Amino acid sequence: MSSQSVKPAKKCYEHIGGKLGELLLETFVQKNWIAKKEPSDKNFYITDLGEKEFAKLGLDLSKIKSEVI
Numbered sequence: 001m002s003s004q005s006v007k008p009a010k011k012c013y014e015h016i017g018g019k020l021g022e023l024l025l026e027t028f029v030q031k032n033w034i035a036k037k038e039p040s041d042k043n044f045y046i047t048d049l050g051e052k053e054f055a056k057l058g059l060d061l062s063k064i065k066s067e068v069i
Contacts, residue, residue: 029044033049
C-alpha cells in the first residue's frame with residue numbers, strides 16, 4: 001500500500017460502520033431508497049424505488065431475508 005492517506009470503511013458484524021456507513025445511510029434516506037414506517041422505528045425498509053436503484057448498482061437484494069413490516 002502506498003503512503004497516501006486512506007479513508008477507512010469499517011465492517012461491524014454484518015454491516016458497514018463508521019463514517020462511510022453513516023454517509024451511505026444518510027444518502028439512501030435522502031434519495032428515498034430506504035425509509036422507516038414511523039420516525040421512532042429502529043429499522044429501515046427498502047422502498048420500491050430503492051429496489052430499482054439498488055438493482056441498477058448490481059446489488060442482489062434476494063440475499064436479504066424478507067420480513068413482514
